[in-house]
Amino acid sequence: MKKLTKIFYCNVALLLFVLLLVGCTSGKNEEAKTDPSENDSAFQSEEEINDTEESNLIDKEGDESESATDDSNETSSQETRNAESNNTSKSEEDNALSEYSSEEIEYARVWLQLGPNQELDELNVRHIPAGEPINPTDDTSASYPEDVIQLAGSRLVDGSVTYSGNGDGTINIYIVPLRWEIPPADVDENFMQEYTEDIIENTELVYIDTGDDEKIIEHTDIMNIH
Structure with missing residues (x-):
């Protein structure tokens, strides 16, 4: 039991x-x-990670945007400085010629572009009114139909340029010699008239460049206007 x-x-x-x-x-x-505390903690940790990554991505995009804006501002500032520099240079060039008249500048530009010899001792400017004979040594010569300007050096070798201005940057070139030779006695009596009329009918239209300011000043400094 x-x-x-x-x-x-x-x-x-x-x-x-x-x-x-x-x-x-x-x-x-x-x-x-x-x-659920452990699961909630796990989910919370994962959400925090996602939030952190999203925040980092936003910060990175913000930095890139700010960097691009800074680059754009720097480029714009550089362009502005370049424009100001160009304007300053242009202003300085204009000031360099400001003490000379527009006529003097025109004469210098014409000679710089068309003058036979650029190494001049002096540049002589002569105004010839309309009606003057093209060849003043011959009574049968045709006359200029308009006012013209003759540019020439102090020597025959320097050559000459005879032209009329059009006021738009172009000129009419008259192919006229600086010194006229006496024609032979046996030539036709109408030779000079026909020759000078041909000069009038065959003037050449030329556009004049602005030229180099320093050379323009050099030529105006040796200019004699008659």
């Missing part, structure tokens, strides 16, 4: 231990299922 009682109590104790073990295991599983 005592033996059976002992066995009974052992079985009860064993049963209680098993039930207790099962209860503990079930509680742990339930806690793992029902406690």
Whole structure:
């Protein structure tokens, strides 16, 4: 009887231990299922990572945009400085010629472009009114139909340029020699008239460049206007 009682109590104790073990295991599983703190923490950590990456991306785009704006501003500033420099240079060039008249500048430009010899001792300017004979040494010569200007050096080798201005940057060139030779006695008496009329009919229209300001000043400084 005592033996059976002992066995009974052992079985009860064993049963209680098993039930207790099962209860503990079930509680742990339930806690793992029902406690959202760890999952929430994991999700929160992932969201924080995404927010951090998005913030870094926005900051990077902002830096790039700011850098592009700075580059654009720097380019614009450089262009402005270049424009101001060009305007200053142009203003200085205009000031360099400001003490000379427009006529003097025109004479110098015409000679610089068309003068046979640029190494002059002096540049002589002579105004010839309309009606003057083209060849003043011959009574049969045709006359200039308009006022003309003759530019010449101090020597025959310097050559000459005879022209009329049109007021638009162009001139009419008259191919007239600086010194007229006496024609032979046996030539036709109408030779000079026909020759000078041909000069009038075959004037050449030429556009005059602005030229180099320094050379213009050099020529105006040796200019004699008659």
